[in-house]
Amino acid sequence: MRRALLPSVALALLLGAGSACSEDQPDEPKGKAAVKLNRLKDERSPYLRQHQTNPVDWYPWGPEALKRAQDEDRPIFLSVGYAACHWCHVMEHESFEDEATAELLNATFVCVKVDREERPDVDRIYMNAVQLFGRGGWPMTVLMTPDGRPFWGGTYLQKEQLQGLTKEIGRVWKTEREKVLAQAEAVTERVRLLSDGPDVPETSGSDADLIEHMRNALKAAFDARHGGWGTRPKFPPHTELLFFLDGGRADETELEHVTKTLEAMEEGGIHDHVGGGFHRYSTDERWLLPHFEKMLYDNALLMQAYAGMYARTKDARYKRVVTRIGDWLEREMRREGGGYASSLDADTEGEEGLTYTWTQAELVETLGDDAGFAAEAFGFEASGNFRDEATQQTTGRNIVYLPISVDVLAAKHEMKPDAMQARLDGLMERMLADRAKRAQPGLDDKVITAWNALLISGFVRAGVDCDLPEYLERAKALADVLLTTARREDGTLLRFPKASGPEIVGFCEDHAHLLSALLDLADATGEERWATEAEALGKRMVEMFADEQGGGFWATSTGSHETLIARAKEVWDSPIPSDNGVAARACLRLAARTKDESFEQAADRTLGAFRPLLGQPRMASMLMALYRAMVLRQQQEAAGTAHAAVGDVHLRQDVALVDLFAARDRTKPGSRVPILVRVALDEGWHAAGPGGEAVLPMELKLAEGAPAALENVRFPEASRIEDAQPRYGGTFEIGAELVVPADAPPGPRRVTLLLTIQVCSDKDGICKAPETITLDLPLRYAAEDGEPKHPTVFK
Numbered sequence: 001m002r003r004a005l006l007p008s009v010a011l012a013l014l015l016g017a018g019s020a021c022s023e024d025q026p027d028e029p030k031g032k033a034a035v036k037l038n039r040l041k042d043e044r045s046p047y048l049r050q051h052q053t054n055p056v057d058w059y060p061w062g063p064e065a066l067k068r069a070q071d072e073d074r075p076i077f078l079s080v081g082y083a084a085c086h087w088c089h090v091m092e093h094e095s096f097e098d099e100a101t102a103e104l105l106n107a108t109f110v111c112v113k114v115d116r117e118e119r120p121d122v123d124r125i126y127m128n129a130v131q132l133f134g135r136g137g138w139p140m141t142v143l144m145t146p147d148g149r150p151f152w153g154g155t156y157l158q159k160e161q162l163q164g165l166t167k168e169i170g171r172v173w174k175t176e177r178e179k180v181l182a183q184a185e186a187v188t189e190r191v192r193l194l195s196d197g198p199d200v201p202e203t204s205g206s207d208a209d210l211i212e213h214m215r216n217a218l219k220a221a222f223d224a225r226h227g228g229w230g231t232r233p234k235f236p237p238h239t240e241l242l243f244f245l246d247g248g249r250a251d252e253t254e255l256e257h258v259t260k261t262l263e264a265m266e267e268g269g270i271h272d273h274v275g276g277g278f279h280r281y282s283t284d285e286r287w288l289l290p291h292f293e294k295m296l297y298d299n300a301l302l303m304q305a306y307a308g309m310y311a312r313t314k315d316a317r318y319k320r321v322v323t324r325i326g327d328w329l330e331r332e333m334r335r336e337g338g339g340y341a342s343s344l345d346a347d348t349e350g351e352e353g354l355t356y357t358w359t360q361a362e363l364v365e366t367l368g369d370d371a372g373f374a375a376e377a378f379g380f381e382a383s384g385n386f387r388d389e390a391t392q393q394t395t396g397r398n399i400v401y402l403p404i405s406v407d408v409l410a411a412k413h414e415m416k417p418d419a420m421q422a423r424l425d426g427l428m429e430r431m432l433a434d435r436a437k438r439a440q441p442g443l444d445d446k447v448i449t450a451w452n453a454l455l456i457s458g459f460v461r462a463g464v465d466c467d468l469p470e471y472l473e474r475a476k477a478l479a480d481v482l483l484t485t486a487r488r489e490d491g492t493l494l495r496f497p498k499a500s501g502p503e504i505v506g507f508c509e510d511h512a513h514l515l516s517a518l519l520d521l522a523d524a525t526g527e528e529r530w531a532t533e534a535e536a537l538g539k540r541m542v543e544m545f546a547d548e549q550g551g552g553f554w555a556t557s558t559g560s561h562e563t564l565i566a567r568a569k570e571v572w573d574s575p576i577p578s579d580n581g582v583a584a585r586a587c588l589r590l591a592a593r594t595k596d597e598s599f600e601q602a603a604d605r606t607l608g609a610f611r612p613l614l615g616q617p618r619m620a621s622m623l624m625a626l627y628r629a630m631v632l633r634q635q636q637e638a639a640g641t642a643h644a645a646v647g648d649v650h651l652r653q654d655v656a657l658v659d660l661f662a663a664r665d666r667t668k669p670g671s672r673v674p675i676l677v678r679v680a681l682d683e684g685w686h687a688a689g690p691g692g693e694a695v696l697p698m699e700l701k702l703a704e705g706a707p708a709a710l711e712n713v714r715f716p717e718a719s720r721i722e723d724a725q726p727r728y729g730g731t732f733e734i735g736a737e738l739v740v741p742a743d744a745p746p747g748p749r750r751v752t753l754l755l756t757i758q759v760c761s762d763k764d765g766i767c768k769a770p771e772t773i774t775l776d777l778p779l780r781y782a783a784e785d786g787e788p789k790h791p792t793v794f795k
Helices: 046-050 063-072 086-096 099-108 120-132 159-175 177-196 207-221 238-248 252-267 296-313 316-333 360-377 406-412 417-435 449-465 469-485 508-525 528-545 579-594 597-609 617-622 624-639
Strands: 058-060 076-081 110-115 140-144 150-154 649-653 656-662 672-681 685-688 699-702 709-714 727-729 731-739 747-757 759-761 771-781
Touching: 046 110, 058 063, 063 076, 063 110, 076 086, 076 120, 086 099, 086 159, 099 159, 120 140, 120 150, 120 177, 150 177, 159 177, 207 252, 207 617, 207 624, 238 252, 238 296, 238 624, 252 296, 252 316, 296 316, 296 449, 316 449, 360 417, 406 417, 449 469, 449 508, 469 508, 508 528, 508 579, 528 579, 528 597, 579 597, 579 624, 597 624, 597 649, 617 624, 649 771, 656 747, 656 771, 672 685, 672 727, 672 747, 672 771, 699 709
Parallel strands: 058 110, 076 110
Antiparallel strands: 076 140, 140 150, 649 656, 656 672, 672 731, 685 727, 685 759, 699 747, 709 731, 747 771
16 A cells, blocks of 8 residues: 655654653643543443543544544544454553543543454544554554544554653644644545555556456465465465355365365364464464454355365365354354354453463363373473463363374374364363363454355355254344344444444445345355345445445444544455455346346456456555455356446546456557447436537547557447437447557557547437547556456456
8 A cells, every 4th residue: 555655744653752841741640630530431332332431531433533622622542452362452551541541641641542343444544544654553552633634643552652652642742743744644545545545556457367367466476385475474375265165266276275274274273273262363473373363254154165175175174174164153152043143252361362371280170180181282381381461380280182184193102083083072061061161252242244254155155065954044044133223224234233233324435235144145055135225235336335336235224323523435355255256246147137237237346446456466465355246247248237338438427437448458569459438328328429410429549659550440339310410329339349469569548538428418409518538548558468358248
């Protein structure tokens, strides 16, 4: 992502830069204030309520906090996190529970706490600001003007850093306000510019080329030793796995990568071998040392991946992972009323992973004579295999993992693999029973629509791929819960089912993931009710979130969500598949099912809008949901089921939607490339055709200096009124050929075509001024012609 060039401000936001003048600092704290419950006591969010006893004078996000900041002319201290976040807890214990730090914060700022899972819109916008300062993650710390414009952003701060920062801000807010405001304006402007996605150059090449570049980039980034893509920390690569497992898409090398990754995660400490499910991520490259929070979305997506691998291989180890995830979900995450909780905390009683790790003595106490074998099987060490992330010191505690596979362990002990797995399962059942008696990590019991929708898809895949009919029934039951309790009477989808959270209208991610889940149910069961619900939800999603002009889907709806400093589009698969990738793919599926071209057009506008981004292979691993949609569109075009393919150039000019198609994007010198211009006029308008004298006739020509010739321009037959000017209404197509010079050197070209058009109203005959629409077609001259494109256009 391109970073802003921010003005240099003497904020000394160099944490630890010298002390400020004492007369410019807020008064020093004078003794401890009595502990009392703050405003967060009335919030539904477990994360916010975790901070209700802090001496910090917290506000929840809302107009009350902003009004106080403006009335008292104070900057805002915004802190964003979530209930399962380990470093959020560390910062709370170090700083927000500390009386002296709290008094400084209260004297300088209006302090606002946000649960990122409750308000992903606030989190997304201000995370964009934080990333401009080269940081990112949670807890997120943002300093803002009273009207919400950010002027500094960071993540976790140690207590001394936070105190120094607060004192310095108190000084510069009084003495150098104009510099702070200049920085706030610069940051806000960059956030607004980036709200459509990162600023990257245009890209040439076909969809097939972009996908091939992405696959090569993933092959280059694969960790052949430990599995997964990239280096540490390692997050479960949901979207990469689902891309390759979707429709048998992986080649031999990619299938090896998927297998290695799934097996490495299954054997590693990121997998909760005792209780089932997976922790959030691994701090090392080996998948051994996890951050111990357990998120619903990780496990819903990994259930899909392991089920897909079982369907391909029929290897029982993958099905076992699926059912163990399912067992954990039913045991610990299912809520009264049928939804599933968001997460389990990383910490227990202030210590990370305490519930999940074991000392040698605890293992002996639980397993007795079997402890020695268990220690060997589960990789225990006398000094502990778990290292503190900050100090890298061993803690004396052990993470359960499989240092050698079950097959190797079975051969070592002269047992059959099935018998060895049964023995290990018996040991883990005894360990789980003992573990259940320990203090447990905190549960964030919010039932989030988007995340539960991911679980519906997980249950569907488990039911179909693993032949587990009870999981398909779970999927139906959960879908019924969301459709019944997470909607208003008028059908408006909510972020949370009633009684699980505040009444917030669902964001784009809630609509997109539930739409995808309903389509999965419709495909798996053949029951029409799911398809009917999906079509209705899809129409709402397009109506509320689609950007008709620029393409893509906004994260928020202008009619239903708060207006913030910017309006964003989510394109990154972090931490779940992106709104835009999932929405585009779901719209293509809806179009194939309903024959409603508006869904396909919404998907095409989305893929067209983010095509430059998809041409950046270094970003590939964060864009897999969009690539997955692009591949589905390819498959539909090849099968002849696409209805209105998007052009290589796709733009709207006033009442006209124009697509320019080329039959191939690589061509050798001296050859001809068929092209087609499709113009779709809004209802109630027509355009003057070629020839005639009444108004300016339509014309298609090349811009001066174009690196090709234009021949055989063919306009369709036009209608006439009393032998007057020929006219076109609705959708019409203009054919032609580009002729490449025989002596053209190889390399990329941009062939600019100019379409002159004048549109008139059907109602009163009044015509708009003529316009010339510029169509910049990327074309590459090469030694050989490229593969044909757009088979439904060039038949």
